[in-house]
Amino acid sequence: MRWALSGLLVAVAAAGPPGRATPVRLALIDLDGRRANPLETPGVPFTVFVFTRTDCPISNRYAPELSRLHERFARAGVAFWLVYADPAEPVEAIRRHLEEYGYPFGALRDPQHNLVRMTQARVTPEAAVFVAGPSGTPEVNPGVPLRSRSQRDRGAGPRLVYTGRIDDRYVSFGRTRAAPTTHDLERVLEALLAGGAVAPRTTPAIGCFIPPLQ
Amino acid sequence: MRAAGWSARSLALAVMVGAGWGCDRARSLDPARGPAPEPVTFNRHIAPIVFHDCAPCHRPGEAGPFSLLSYADVRQRAEEVARVTAARYMPPWPPEPGYGEFAGQRRLTDEQVALIQRWVSEGAVEGGGAMLPPRPQFGEGWQLGPPDLVLTMPQPFTVPAEGTDVFRNFVLSVPVSGARYVRAMELRPGDKKVVHHANVLLDRTASARRLDARDPEPGFGGMDVELESESFEPDSHFLFWKPGTAAVTEPEGMAWRLDGGTDVVLNMHLQPSGKAEMIQPTVGLYFTDTPPTRHPMLVQLEHDEAIDIAPGQKDFVVTDHYELPVDVEVLGVYPHAHYLGKQVEAFATLPDGTRKGLIRINDWDFNWQAVYRCLRPVPLPKGTTIQMRITYDNSADNVRNPSQPPRRVRAGNRSSDEMGHLWIQVLPREAGDRWLLQEAAMRRRLEKSPGDFVAHANLGAALEARGRPQEAVGHYREALRRRPQSAAVLNNLGAVLQSADQLDEALEIYRAAVRAEPDHVSARYNLGNALAAKGAFGEAVPHFREVVRLRADDLMARNNLGAALVAAGRSEEAIPHLRRVLAADPGSLNAHYNLGRALALRGDLAGAAAHFEQAVRIDPGDALSLKSLRETRDRLRKAN
Numbered sequence: 001m002r003w004a005l006s007g008l009l010v011a012v013a014a015a016g017p018p019g020r021a022t023p024v025r026l027a028l029i030d031l032d033g034r035r036a037n038p039l040e041t042p043g044v045p046f047t048v049f050v051f052t053r054t055d056c057p058i059s060n061r062y063a064p065e066l067s068r069l070h071e072r073f074a075r076a077g078v079a080f081w082l083v084y085a086d087p088a089e090p091v092e093a094i095r096r097h098l099e100e101y102g103y104p105f106g107a108l109r110d111p112q113h114n115l116v117r118m119t120q121a122r123v124t125p126e127a128a129v130f131v132a133g134p135s136g137t138p139e140v141n142p143g144v145p146l147r148s149r150s151q152r153d154r155g156a157g158p159r160l161v162y163t164g165r166i167d168d169r170y171v172s173f174g175r176t177r178a179a180p181t182t183h184d185l186e187r188v189l190e191a192l193l194a195g196g197a198v199a200p201r202t203t204p205a206i207g208c209f210i211p212p213l214q
Numbered sequence: 215m216r217a218a219g220w221s222a223r224s225l226a227l228a229v230m231v232g233a234g235w236g237c238d239r240a241r242s243l244d245p246a247r248g249p250a251p252e253p254v255t256f257n258r259h260i261a262p263i264v265f266h267d268c269a270p271c272h273r274p275g276e277a278g279p280f281s282l283l284s285y286a287d288v289r290q291r292a293e294e295v296a297r298v299t300a301a302r303y304m305p306p307w308p309p310e311p312g313y314g315e316f317a318g319q320r321r322l323t324d325e326q327v328a329l330i331q332r333w334v335s336e337g338a339v340e341g342g343g344a345m346l347p348p349r350p351q352f353g354e355g356w357q358l359g360p361p362d363l364v365l366t367m368p369q370p371f372t373v374p375a376e377g378t379d380v381f382r383n384f385v386l387s388v389p390v391s392g393a394r395y396v397r398a399m400e401l402r403p404g405d406k407k408v409v410h411h412a413n414v415l416l417d418r419t420a421s422a423r424r425l426d427a428r429d430p431e432p433g434f435g436g437m438d439v440e441l442e443s444e445s446f447e448p449d450s451h452f453l454f455w456k457p458g459t460a461a462v463t464e465p466e467g468m469a470w471r472l473d474g475g476t477d478v479v480l481n482m483h484l485q486p487s488g489k490a491e492m493i494q495p496t497v498g499l500y501f502t503d504t505p506p507t508r509h510p511m512l513v514q515l516e517h518d519e520a521i522d523i524a525p526g527q528k529d530f531v532v533t534d535h536y537e538l539p540v541d542v543e544v545l546g547v548y549p550h551a552h553y554l555g556k557q558v559e560a561f562a563t564l565p566d567g568t569r570k571g572l573i574r575i576n577d578w579d580f581n582w583q584a585v586y587r588c589l590r591p592v593p594l595p596k597g598t599t600i601q602m603r604i605t606y607d608n609s610a611d612n613v614r615n616p617s618q619p620p621r622r623v624r625a626g627n628r629s630s631d632e633m634g635h636l637w638i639q640v641l642p643r644e645a646g647d648r649w650l651l652q653e654a655a656m657r658r659r660l661e662k663s664p665g666d667f668v669a670h671a672n673l674g675a676a677l678e679a680r681g682r683p684q685e686a687v688g689h690y691r692e693a694l695r696r697r698p699q700s701a702a703v704l705n706n707l708g709a710v711l712q713s714a715d716q717l718d719e720a721l722e723i724y725r726a727a728v729r730a731e732p733d734h735v736s737a738r739y740n741l742g743n744a745l746a747a748k749g750a751f752g753e754a755v756p757h758f759r760e761v762v763r764l765r766a767d768d769l770m771a772r773n774n775l776g777a778a779l780v781a782a783g784r785s786e787e788a789i790p791h792l793r794r795v796l797a798a799d800p801g802s803l804n805a806h807y808n809l810g811r812a813l814a815l816r817g818d819l820a821g822a823a824a825h826f827e828q829a830v831r832i833d834p835g836d837a838l839s840l841k842s843l844r845e846t847r848d849r850l851r852k853a854n
Contacts, residue, residue, distance in 0.1 A: 057279045057407065060488035064376035088290065101489045171613045173303035174579060178378050178553070178616040178629075208279075209294035 028083070028108040028115060031091050036108055038081055039130055039158045046078045046192050047158070048185070049108075049128045050166070051121045053086055054097040056208035059125035062166055063101035066125075069166075070105050073189050080105040085121075085210045087111035113213055119163045123207035127185045129162040131192065162188045164203030172206060254333040255341020256285045263330070264288055264295075265350045267305045267320050270458045273352060277406040277457030283349060285340045296334040299327050306582045313559075313571030314547070315589040320458075357461045358398055361498030363390065365478055369432045370494040373408045373484045378616075380484040381629060384433040385417070385426045385477050386497060391767040391798050395469035398500040399453060400461035403482070404493030410581060413481040414453035414497070416472070417441045419702070420733070420764075422479045437552065438627045439481050450511045450648075452546055452639055454585040461500075465545075467507040472499070475735075475765040483581075509645035510545055513655055515560070515602040515636040518625035519663055523554065523608040523632065525620035530554075530606040532634040534662070538598045539654040540647040542640035543591035547573050550635040553580050553614040554606040554623060560636050565597040572600070572638070580614070591641065604634040652676040667696040671703050674710075683710045701731035705740060712744055720744055728757075735764050739771055742778065751782040762791075769795050769802065777808045785812040803832045807839050810846070819850045 026037040038047050050066060052059040070080045082103060084094050091109075098107055110116055119128040167180035184203050191198045254260070264282050272278030272287075281287050288295060298304040299322060307321040322330075333339070365386040373380055403409035417423070421441055425434045451470045453462060464470065480495055515534040523530045549558040555578035562570045573586060594600075608620050616630045617623070623632050642648060653676040659669035674689035690707040694700060704727035712720035721744050727737035742757035758775035761768055773795050779788035792809040795802055810825035826843035829836060 055280045057487065061376070061486065063488035086290075173298055173301050174306075174581075175613050176581075177613050177618070179618070181618055209291065209297070211290045212293070214289075 026114060026118075027112055028110050030106075030108055031094060033091075038079055038108070039132070041079070044077065044079045045132050046073075046189065047130045047132070048073075048078060048080045048189070049083045049115060049119070049130075050080070051083050051085055051116070051126045051128075051210060052124045053084060053208060053210075054089055054093050056124045058123075058170060058207040060101060062125050063103060065166060067102065067104055069186060069189070072186075073193070074105070076193050078189055078193075082107040083110050083115055084108070085110045085113060085116050085124075087213070113210075116210060119160060121163060121205075121210060123205050123209055125166055125207050126205040127162065127164065127166055128160060129185070129188055129192070130158040131161050131198075133157045133159075159200070161192070161198050161200045162202070163205075164201075165205040168203075170206035253339060253341075254329055254336055255339050255345065256288060256333065257341040257343060258345035259329050259341075260288065260333050261285075262347050263322065263326050265347060267322060268295075269350045270352070271305075275406070277409075279407065289338050289340070292334045292338040296330055299330050302327075308575045308577065308579060308582050308584075309586060310574045310576055313561075313574035314586070314592070316586040317589050318587070319589075356402075356498050357400055358463070358498075358500055361400065362501045363388075363394075363499045365497040365499070367432065367480075367494050367496070370404075370492040371432045373491045373493060374486055375488055375490045376486050378486075379410070379629065380486070381435060381437040382433045382482050382484060383422065383425070383436055383439050384480045384482065384495065385422045386480065388472060388474070388476050388478055390472060391474040391769060393474075394472045394499075394501045395503070395505055396464070396472050396499050397469045397502040397504075398461050398463040400498040400500075401455040401459070401480070401495065402498070403455060403480075403495045405487075405491050406457055408484050408487050408491045408493060409455075409495075410457075410483040410485050411583065412455040412483070412495070414455070415439060415441055415479040415481060417477040417479050418473065418475065420477065420735075422477055436481075436627045437483075437629050437631075438550075438633065439479060440627075441479070450509065450639065452512075452548060452585040452587070452637070454548070456582075456584050461498075465508075467504075468510065469502050469504060469506045471506070474767040508641060509648060510639050510641045511648040511651050513600075513638045513640055513651060515600065515638070516634060517662055518633060518635075521606075521623070521625040521632050521634060523606055523623045525617075525622055526609050528607050528609045528611070529556075530608060532604045532606070533602060534634075534636075534658075535599050535601045536655060536658055538594055538596055538600065538640075539650045540642050541594070541596050542642050542647075542651070543593050544572065544588055544638055545591055545641055546585055546587040546639040548583075548585040548635075548637040548639075549573060549575065549578075549604075550583060550633055550637070551578055551580065551604055551606070552629060552632050553616050554608050554612060554632050555580065555604060555634070556607045556612070557603075557605045558636070559603045560638070561601055562592075562594050563599045563601065565595060570594075578604075594640075600638065602634075602636040604636075606632060606634075649676045649679045653680070665692070665696065667693050667700070670696070671700070671706070674703070675706060678706070678710055683714055686710050699730040701727040701734040701737050704730060705734065705737040708737070708740060708744070712740070712747075717744060717747060721748070732760075733764055735761055735768070735771075738764075739768075739774075742771075742774060746774070746778055746781070751778045754778040755782060755784075767798070769799055769805075773802065773805045773808060776805065776812070780808055780812045780815065783815075785815040788812045789816075801832055803829050803836060803839070806832065807836075807842065810839075810842060814842075814846055814849075819846055819853065822846050823850060 026039055028036050030036045074080065084107060094107060121128060164184060166185045168182045168184065169177050169180040171177065188198065268282045272280060272282035274281060305320040305322065307319060309316065311321060365388060367384050367386055371382060371384065401412055401414065403412055419441065422439065451464065478497060513536060515536055517532050517534045520532050547560060551558060558575045558578050560572040562572055564570065608615065608623055610618060610620055625632055640651065642651060652672060656669045656673040656676060659666055663669065670689045670693035674686045674693060677689065678686035687707065687710055690703055693703045704723050708720045708723035708727060711723060724737055724741035724744055727734055728741055738757045738761045742754040745754035755775065755778050758771050758778055761771035762775055772791050776788040776792040776795065789809065789812050792805050792812060795805040796809065806825045806829040810822040810829065813825065814822035823843060823846045826839050826846055829839035830843055
């Protein structure tokens, strides 16, 4: 078990002043170097972050699948973001990467591993799905909150409902299915859009390790 | 007359190890030294491992997705390096230790794996710079310098962005005339991030070209290719590329023959990368003037007919065995199964009962299949039995199973079919022993599959080569009972009959071969020669014409066309053909002689004498040329 709830509590506590039901403070930056926090964008009920890097063959192989998921879910209110977590990757290489693989959605950088810590993502590709708080999208069932320690926080800010693989095509290093049998990320998004309660869950993601900050 | 020696071997894959050749460097880290007592550092302990076992692929332009050439490179990936080496996913080296020793082995020792673990757990320290071994140097461009001939795929092929792996075969024509001997080959597959491995096959019968023509995209699909083969050369060589392979250099005395008109077929495994990638492979060939003195042979163990795996079956076993009829040395092995393969094993039981492991792979992974070349030749005496054992897992637990839910699987070329092959490259004491090896292989095949077409056809060729034409005829006829329209077997049968002076029957058989396959070059050529032998020169002419239409650089056929035209009294038509032969091969005795005759018939006695003189210079003992030269000089004297 590599993803414990307590880890998330620590991360969230570190991200915002304790005791206040504020949205998660993200310190991501966009490709022009500006601070960005897509979770604060009003009117976006669901946000999918996918950790990636320019030279990982496994995450690169998922580019067409991510484009397809974007095409299917973007209109329904799901925002997609690629997240490059390695501070050593030059912005120019990232721009070239986006262009080459034809990603139809935007990219952010996480040089301080803010989102990495919050989601406990370990590899690329790994997806993290957030549900916006009631202030953003009152009509959406907020799902089950993760921050069970404090009932005050229920429904207050964005909740992380999924981290893990996109699908189960990669089983372990060197073991790959010809085709996936479970489309985990897609099922999570379907469940969210169907309005049912979505229990937070994680799945093991296989890919290139996100190097720790030096 | 050209011999019509032919062997219709069903060649699944002609292959060659590349990986290993020339990579047989000493281990940089001496495991005997034991675990390092002092703190593990990159410069002292880790760099030698990384530079030797990782950097060949993990460097710019190679298949590894990122470089591992410096402390910074490895430090950044330290956790990943520790994980993948502990899992033995990297470096990829499937054979188990203790079952054969192979060149270019990239298996880390247990000590090396432990050292990497320790290094990472101790904080991945760099250490003093004085201990850092020199950064490995890799040559740019062609590894052996500019090749003598570069073959390039005429059109690029686009590997789609996504989907299942692509198995594609590309045909490259070879613009050489006559025979060349290839001492080394380098394949530059294009983008190494999408090319997983490649087998190089040689096709003398244009059969791959015909398959290509039927497919609108460049190349044609299929995981394995079967090609008709007319001789052992060069099918007896493994020509194989996998990531990290430099040039494939043949051992001393083992150059392989490449004839004009041959096609090089690249049988490639391509993996979609997430974006569409264009590839346009090139092959660099390095020639030598020295014909081979050592003649290896590929022996195939298989039992594809026995492959019938029920869905859910976890331990399906396929075995085969082969008893060596002569002493050999094993030079390399190439096991081949698809995605259900689980364990692959081959061993030899010597006449004295000793058992020698040839290879064992406990966790078969199609993606890392390779040719394994023995570090040292493994001598096996006559009477040794080689056994192959492959197990398959057709359950849903096998995540690589291409069919979910599993379905019944039989042998075939698609990735959802299975195969169980083990090719062994053996070197007998004498080239002629190969026919004994072939005979034994085909008799074994008939045991497994009575009435098998390929076995009868090849057994016929082996017996013919061993001077047993009567038995050869019997097996050719058996083969034809299965496939009456096989031009190749008809052609062989015709050649045996012709050798036995049954010229009329041979003619009928050749005619049948040409009817069955009008483009069969060898059958056309033999039909032309047989007609010429009957004195029917005019009838022979169109057949030779057809051969040179199909193969413009076939100098023997063009010479014979000229000769037939001269004999039919059509010297004017013959002269341009004979001149063309001489332009390509000024040392052709026959073309000089034939052109001399053509010029003499035209009345150009001086020109004729000049060519007869050339012929005599090439072979001072050639009676026909000497006689013609004498007569022409006499006529010249009389004319003057």
